[in-house]
Amino acid sequence: MARRLRSVELDFAGSAPVRLVFTARVSAGPVAVYRALAEDVSAMPAWFSAVTAARPLSGVDGGAGREVRLRGGVFFRETILAAAPGERYAYRVDETNTPGPGALLEEWRLVPSGSGTLVRWTMASEGPVVFRRVMRAARPGIGQSFKGAMRKLDRRLAATATA
Template sequence: MVRRLRSVELDFAESAPVRLAFTARLSARPDAVFRALADEVAATPVWFSSVMAARPLDGGAGREVRLRGGVFFRETIMAREPGARYAYRIDETNVPGVRAMLEDWRLGPAGEGTTVRWTMAADGSAPFRLTMRWARPGVGRSFEDAMRNLDRVLSPTPTL
């Protein structure tokens, strides 16, 4: 069943009842990480194994993402700051109990690489909020794996 979620703004990343935030350091530069997140949407499954398919919508103003297990999201891009920030609001999903959701990717220089901070902000029914908090370790592992994979994808191949 498709659910239409409440529209939220960027500040929801700081005020949501449930916030899962994770940080990783990549050797790739912020501009390359940003391109992978925002411009090469269809390639997301290559490095984020929980994503089965992803495609841009509305000329890049939105996205549709399908996760393993049958979950889908239809999203609106809320912030697109090359090399610095990429955020999107989930407008529709088949996840039960969710009322509002936003994901915010913040990028910053870290030496020759990038610090990536990903915040998943959500609101929903009491069982949904409890499930999200309970899922934190698994979501964190998924993020860490994705960032390792992305770093490998973005690392230049040594020449002989």
């Protein structure tokens, strides 16, 4: 059963009670990384193993959005809040079937780094004390999932650049 979360704005990424921040460097440039995150949404399961399906949505809360499904049956219906090609991609979760979160926002920052990109992913959330503890305890596993996704994305982008 879908639950509606509290609607938050971009500043929530810096003020949320729980902020999980992860970074990784990829060889591809920021524009290519941005395209993979924001424009080639349906290909996300090919490089982010926690994701089983992703599709763009239009008209979500009056704007563009996505629907993402994770392993275990969790789904998120999201509204895109920032789409700056090669720099930033952020969205909030409007609906989910997972218990716990009261609000959830994710932000991807892309910074040129040498001949590649430094990717910084922030998961900002709020919820009851138990949810906050679970999120903090899950940090190592989420971090490993992110690192693995960035390795796969790096290989995928390298392969498409040489094709």
